[in-house]
Amino acid sequence: MSPLPAPSPAPADERLAGELAYRERQHALLARFGAQALKSTDVGALLQTASELCAEGLRAEMCKALERLPGDEYLLVRAGVGWRAGVVGVARVGADLASPAGFALKTGEPVISNHLGHETRFRTPHLLQEHGVRRAINVVIRGDGEAFGVLEADTRDEGRFDQADVAFLQGFAHLLGAAIDRTRAEAALRERDELQSAVLEAIQDHAIFTTDPANRVTTWPPGAEALFHWSADEIVGLDAAVLYTPEDLKAGVPEEEMRTARDSGYAVDERWHQRQDGSLFFAEGSVRPLRDGAGHLRGYLKVARDITRRKQAEERLKSSEEQFKTLANSIPQLAWMANLDGSIYWFNRRWYEFTGTTPEDVQGFGWRSVHHPDRVEQTAERFLAALEAGEPWEDTFPLRGSDGRYRWFLSRALPIRNAAGTIVRWFGTNTDVTEQLEAEARASEAERRLQLALRSGRIGTWSWDFDGDRVAADARLREMFALEAEGPIAIADFFARIHPEDMPRVDEVVGTARRDLGEYDVEFRLVLPDGDIRWAVARGIVTARPTGGATMVGVTWDVTDRRQADAQVRHSEERFRSVVEATAAIVWIAVGSGQFREPQPSWSAFTGQSADALRGWGWLDAVHLDDRAATDEAWREAVASRAIYKVEHRVRRHDGEFRHMLVRAVPLLRADGSVREWVGVHTDITSRKESEEALRETEERYRLAARATNDAIWDWDLTTDHIRWNEAVHTLFGYAESEIEPSWSWWQSRLHPDDRDAVVGAIRAVLGSGETHWTGEYRFLEADGAYANVLDRAFVHRDRGGRVLRMIGAMQDITERKRFEEELAAAKEAAEEANRAKSQFIANMSHELRTPLSAVIGYCEMIEEEAEDVGAGEFLDDLRKINSNARHLLTLINDVLDISKIEAGRMEVHPEDFAVEPVVTEIAETVQALVEKNGNALVVESGAALGVMRSDLVKVRQCLLNLLSNAAKFTEQGRITLSAQRLDIEGEDWLEFRVADTGIGMTPEEMAKLFQRFSQADASTTRRFGGTGLGLSITKAFAVMLGGDISVESEAGRGTTFTVRLPAQVPASASSPPHAPDLHETAPDPESRAADDRRLVLVIDDDAHQRDLVSRFLTREGFAVQTANDGDAGLRLARALEPCAILLDVMMPRMDGWSVLSALKADPDLADTPVIMITMVREKALGFSLGASDYLTKPVEWPRLKAALDRFGRESAPGRALMIARDESTRADLREILVREGWIVDEAASADAALGIMEGDPPDLVLADVEMPGSGGIGLMRRLRKNPDWAGIPVIAVSAGETSEDQRARLEGEVRQIVQTGESGSEDELVAELRRIAAAPQRPRRPQERG
Amino acid sequence: MSMAKILLVEDHEEIWDFLSRRLKRRGFDVILAHDGQQAVDKTRAERPDLVLLDMNLPVMDGWTAAKTLKAEPATAAIPIIALTAHAMAGDRDKALGAGCDDYHAKPVDFSRLLSQIDAALGSQAAAP
Structure with missing residues (x-):
């Protein structure tokens, strides 16, 4: 593993030495760069140097420093060596994980790629491909913050980079990172400093400067210069003491401030300061100590702001407030200052003197305590309202003085506003107006009295300057003379008002007064413009002026009332006299003792007694004898007690008739209390009596x-x-x-x-x-x-x-009646209950009877079989009799059961398809033996092609068996014929069965009772022929149930023929019994309904026969029919089927027709379905009022039913008719006709009610009785015509009586037709007209359509 | 061919007595049950060829029993003739609704019942 390029094989130690030298060289380069990186802040230069040194140290041809670009997508080649021109500073490398540099950047891990051409982890960046790079190392450049970029060494040589190479490169990267951090921090610091000084310089209204610990100025930004007028050059280095006033310097203020700042960290500097030019300003500011990190004092930060103006204003205010208070204390008024909330924070001395309160008493809202308790709330409310509104306040109220007495003060308050106009406080005063008020009160009282006197006396004052012919007159005088309230008045204006008759007198008096310079006094009449004549008195005096000329002054008053009063006295006397006469009363005057002394003309006039006759006690003669004693007693008593005398007695009139009189007399007393005389009145009260x-x-x-x-x-x-x-x-x-x-x-x-x-x-x-x-x-x-x-x-x-x-x-x-009613109801209920119980009992009982009977028959049959098997033939005959009787008993029980089921409405129809011919044959075979028993022959006549029928086979069979056994029973040695044929009756498919016998026959009376239950021809029949008598009833019931009927022809002694007709198809309704269990309670299939396009009529009737009749009629008329045998079922079917019309019986068990009708009308889906009542009960009005559309009584008149149905078969009702008639019976008649014709009817009993309805919802037709009260029918029609919305509504006038020619003429053109309800044929006429209206193609559209 | 096995379900003693005897006389193999539950149990256990089922039964009524049997695959194919009291309206539909194959109104018309039994067994035999 050699990190070195190996041009030739070398010995191991040589290689080791080479390696060592290589590493040492790297260390040297790193050290050199470290020294440089510490000193330099030039990142670009450092990156370039680092690139060069790294390339050298790694013997790489190329090296580069990449800087992360914003967005993190690319790295920019910031510096580098070995690259072609245009790469450094320009080229960008992807910063994603798929590039070696990107990977290093993102993960922070060094990346060694020794075989870039074969690299699977990364793609080789384009830049590297271009330069033929084979190997590369990438390390991230990162300081304390986020990564700066990547340092990358690249070489075209084969060979390997190892971890030591990575460490070398990483060393550079670390140095770079630290250097970059440092330069970044320095840049940030510089930026902040610049920002700070910019801020300080921007602050112009504050002086923010620093001093050293010795108070020498160190910084001096423009704000300080602006404030103190010292330039930075001039002041920096000087003692800041130059900024203080000599007084403060003398007092050691600057030292004091600094000490405070040092001790507490803050000192307030609010005082006058001095500018460079010696001028003063008031500064508001502070002093803060500046300390270094170790807490050593480095100087002071001083802040100052010029608040001279504010200070001056405050001081002015202070002094003015002082002045004001001084002033306020010296004024006689009470004065005070209030806050915006109405609390008072200052009162003047006068306040305290007057009220005797202390500041503590009245501070805030304590002022309330001196107000009068009755008035304080009102006063406070007004005061606070004024404060709230910011409006000057004025009020007058009493305040309690220190002596406890209240005095009245006129009080005012004004808002005090600051420069901005905002209210800052209120200043108020209270001025003592007690004397003034009293004086005013006195003055106004005097004035009022005068005014009152003048007004009540109607006294006007005036002065007349003769020279200028000018009259000065007060308002009262002008009013009196009915002259204008203002403007100059000439004497002629006054004279013009004086009565012509009085004028000469006035003229004379005035002339005399002028001439003599004397007084004048005249009474005259005024003629006012409205024609009123009033009496006036004028009194005046003429005075001469020193300057010459004369003036008359005077008063004039109205004496009309006085004169009228005089006249009234006279008048009342006269009136009294006439009243006395008019009331047929007697007025009399008696002396104190009660006797008549003087003539009593009134008494004499009434009684015809002469003055002599009545004198003394003579008047008693005119009093009725029976009343005298009482009168005498009452009179004496009144005289004795001197009390009012009151009595009733009869007085004989001059014509001899006694009149009932009410007597009242009052004593007129003298000063000493004795009676001077009695004044009495007799009033005739006969008619009242x-x-x-x-x-x-x-x-x-x-x-x-x-x-x-x-x-x-x-x-x-x-x-x-x-x-x-x-x-x-x-x-x-x-x-x-x-x-x-x-x-x-x-x-x-x-x-x-x-x-x-x-x-x-x-x-x-x-x-x-x-x-x-x-x-x-x-x-x-x-x-x-x-x-x-x-x-x-x-x-x-x-x-x-x-x-x-x-x-x-x-x-x-009505207790008794009530009890009877209740008993009746209970009895009825009990009867119904008993009937129900009976039916149930019979049903149950029959069932119970049949079970043992079944066993009897079963065992019997079994024994018969066994007897045959064992050859015990001698028992067979008896066994068969047992069996036959048991079966007969079973038949009887079944009959009873059937009839009770029919009665209970529980009999069901089970339709099935069957061929008729085999059934007939089978029945014939069944009864063969029975028929032959009485020596009769059975003939069967089957018509051709009987075909198939759909009906209840069991019931069909039972019907025929009943009829045949019946025939067999009542026929001996005769012939019994059973015939069957298929018929077409009026387009319908029927099967007709006939059972004819040649037997005893029946009388018409017997026939009438034939189908009644339990009845046989007569009682003897029962004995003779047996049976329950139910057979025919059952047969009939079955026939009706199956949609058919039964009829009989008979003649006594000649035989009887029963005919049963049954429809080939049993009607659908027959198969849906109302009380069937759930299985039957299914809604009809809508498709099957749709397929049947005939209109559906629902027939609700408990009488099967009636249902059948009506159904047949309706079917023939082309209606589809459904029937229901009681109200419940009817309602159910109505809801399920929504028929186009319903025929409804009234008398039905459980739920009667009225209830059904109400329920139908209450159901929104069914309410519009026309319901035709078909009943025995004549209760038409009830039917219509419950909403029936028509009412037919049984027996039904078929044409009427058809007409009714035709009407209802129409798409919709013709419309709404408004009927106006006062008479209830007229309305009822018309309503019936309208309803029958399908109209929806609104009724009104008066024209006004009708108009009310019209306004709500105009109808399609108006029927009006012309004989209406009030504006009347004719008036109503006129009004209808006037309203454009109603003008198109057809109107029919009805009249109970004859219409006059005049009426007809007036109605002509207003109405379509005039119908006289009383006339014969009038109904047809009306109906015809109604139909024409209903059929009219273009009926006027109403403004609002009904929803 | 052995005669068909009929389960007669009837609570009324006289009725089941004579009916079973008469049926046996006709050669049917008759087993008895006296309430609805027994009817279901015996049908499951004995697999009769036909069930004559009274409807008004104690413990479990005939309708329930019929429904139960018709709901079980093992017994669903066994024809049931309902024996009902003629007095009750709607019996016929109710019985057929409960799954009975035929209906015989009491009192028993023996010959008619026999033809109904034959018909039921015949259709049963004809069934796949």
Whole structure:
């Protein structure tokens, strides 16, 4: 293993010596480079040197230093030797792991490649290939940080590099790494220094400079120069003391600062400093000690900033605040300063003097304590609101003084703003305005009084300057004269208002006053522009002016009211007189003793008594004899007690009729208390008396009536909450008189707790709604603690304003009725239950009976066989009889079982395909023996091509066997014919079976009962012929179940023929029994439904016969039919099949037709399916109100059913009709017609209601009764025509009575047609019109389509 | 050829007594079970050629027994004729739904039952 190139073989020691020399040389080169690397910071030069030395040391022709480029994808040849030109500084080598250099860089491991041509680990970089390199070493250049690059030695020579070579190269790389680290660090340091000085220089408003420990300036950036006006050249090296004021220097401030800085690490330097030119500025700054790593003091860092302006401002403020406070303390007002939150931080002296508080008391919000407690909240609220808004505040309120008395202060506060306009505090004052307020109050009171006096007296003041003809008048005077409130007024303006009649007088008085310079006083009338005439008095005085001329001043007031009052007095006297006369009253005056002394014209006029006759006690003669004693007594008593005399008595009128009079008299007393005279009034109250009497009579009658009824009648006066009861309340509920409280609450407390809320709520609703009737059923507590069932019917009595006055009701005890109802329901339930139980019992029992019977038959048959086998023939006959009887018994049981199953709806149909002919033959064979028993002959007549039928074979067979055995039973020595044929009846495929006999036949009466259960021709038949009597019922039921029917022809003594017709295909519905188990509960196959394009009608009827009839009719009419025999099944089928129409019976077990109808209409998917009720029950209205589309009664009129179905077969309803008629029965009639025609009907009882509906959703048709109240039908139609949205809606007018020519003329053009509902044929006319409208191809489109 | 083996499942003593005797008289090899569980067990153990299965059985009813047998490959091919009480609506479908091959409504019409047995055994024999 030689690391050396070996040109020739050499001896070992020579080789060793060569090796040693080689290594020593390497060490020398490394040492040399180490010395250089320590000194140099030139990385490029170091790399170049390293490349050269390495090439030399490794005897490699080429060496290079590669630098990692950003992105780590390439290495750049930074330096090198031996490379062709254009490589160093330019060439790049891939830095991925696939190149030796890249691998070394990425892994940090040295890489030796001694056979680059055969290298499998790496590809040989292009650069190396180009230079013919065979061998190479790569080591990473790395210091403390991340790798710098790679140092690579390359040679074209054969040979080997070994680990010592790697160590050599790695040594260079380490030296390079360290050198690179160092140069990097130095570069970074330099950069930071430059940055720092740049920052310092950039700071202009701060002086940041350093001194040495002796306070000599060492650095002086531009900021310091700008501040102190010293240049760096001038000051560096000088003692920083030059920056201080002489005073501070004298006080040793600089030393003090430095000491503080040294001791505490920081000293504040806030003081005046001196510039180079001797000017001062206030500096805010600091001093920090600068220490080296060992903690030795190296100097000080000083920072200073010029805050002179701020300082000056602060000092000015301080002094001005002081000044202000001094000022504020000297003013008489209370003054204070508040923070923005309303807390007060300063008060002036006056405040403390007045309030007697201390600063501690009122600091912050303590000011509240001196405010009046009643007003403080309001004041504080306003004050804080002003502060919040930043607006000046002003308020007047009392403050409590030190003496405890409140004085009023007008208080103001203003915001104080800083230079930026921001509010910094509030300054406020309180000025004592107590005296002022009092004076104002007094002044305003006087003023008010004057104003009041003038106003109430309507006194105006004026002055009239004769010379200028100018009048000065106050507002009141102007108002009085109805003159303009402002502007000059001439005397003529006043005179123009004076009544023409009064004017000469006024003129005269004024003239005299002017002439004599005297006073004047005149009363005159004013004629105001509105025609009002008022009386006025003017008083004035004329005075001469010293300068000549004269002025009249005066007042004028309105005396109209006074004059009116005078007039009123006169008027009231007259009125009194007329009132007395009008009320047919007597007014009289009696002396104190109660006697008439003077003539009483009023009394005389009424009674016809002369003045003489009535004098003294004579007037008593006119009083009714019966009333005299009482009158006399009352009168004497009143006279004695001098109290008001009040009595009622009858007085004979002049025509002899006694009138009821109410008498009132009052004593007029003298000053000494004695009665001077009596003034009395008699009022005629006869008619009042009469009506009172009438009322009493009515009430008595009412009371009697109430007593006569068994109902408890209550009369509740809502104004007093008093309830009056009749006597039935005792008899009905057992309450004693004393137990009944005449109040609503008593009644309410006796309601059953479960009923109370509902009943009370209902009554309140009635009272609140304006309704007049209420009916309720509830339980009412009886005296014995039981509850009675009560039906209560009441009506509400209201005044004209609709206010409830009374509510009167009758409580009827329906306990008994209720009980009957309940018993009835229970009995019905029990009966139904019993019926169900019976059916179930029969089914079970039959089953139980059959099991032992099976055993009997089984054993019997077995014994028969065995008897034959053993030859015991003598038993055979008896055994056969046992067997035959057992089988007969089994047949009977089966019949009973069948009928009970039919009744319970549990009989099933199992259709299967079978050939008819063999069945007929088989049946004939079966009954052969039976027929022959009575000496009868059996004839079978099978028609040609009976073919195959699909039906329930078992039932078909049973039907025929029943009929045949029946025929055999009632025929002797005759002929029984069984015939069968296939028929086409109205396009349908039928099989007809006939069983004809020549037997006893039947009467029509017998035939009528034929198919009834348990009935035979007569009781004797049973004895004679046996049987259960169920056979024919079962046969009929089976025939109907199979989609067919049975009929009979008979004549007594001539024989009977039964005909059974069955469809060749049993209808699908017959095979899906409603109560079948799960297997049957499958939805119909949708495909099969789609395939059947006939429209499907669902028939729901419990009567199989009816179902069959209807089904056949519908099938013939081209409908597909499904049937259901009860409501449940009907609903299920309806949901599954979604038929186009449903025919529904009402009377059905379990769930009746109404319930089914409601359920159908409640199902959103089915609600639109037309439902035609077919029923015996005539409850049309109920049907329509529940949503039935039509209503047919049994027996069905087929054409009507067809018409109905044709209508519903249409795609959709013709539309929505709005019907407007006041009369409920008219509406009902019209509704029926409309519904039958397929319209959806909205109803309105008034034009307004109709318009409401129209606005919500315009209909497709309007039917209106022309005889409507209010605006009427005609008015409504006009309104419809006016609205463009409605104008296209066809309108039909209906009229119950004759329409006048006039009406017709007005309706012409407004409506399509006028139908008179009363007329015959009117319905057809209406229907025809409805159909025309429905069929109209272009009906007006409504603005909004219904969703 | 030996006669077919019939498992008669019937809880009513008189019925199974006379039925089994009559069937034996016709030469059938009759074994008996009196409830549904026995029916299943015996069918598994004895592999009868046919099962006459009453439906209203104690322990396990006939429908369940039929379903169980028809669900097991070893017994699925054994024809079952359901004997049902005619009184119950839907019996026929219910029996066929449970997997029974045929249906005979009680009371037993012996000759008809025999023809049903023959038919069932015949189709069984004809089956591959």
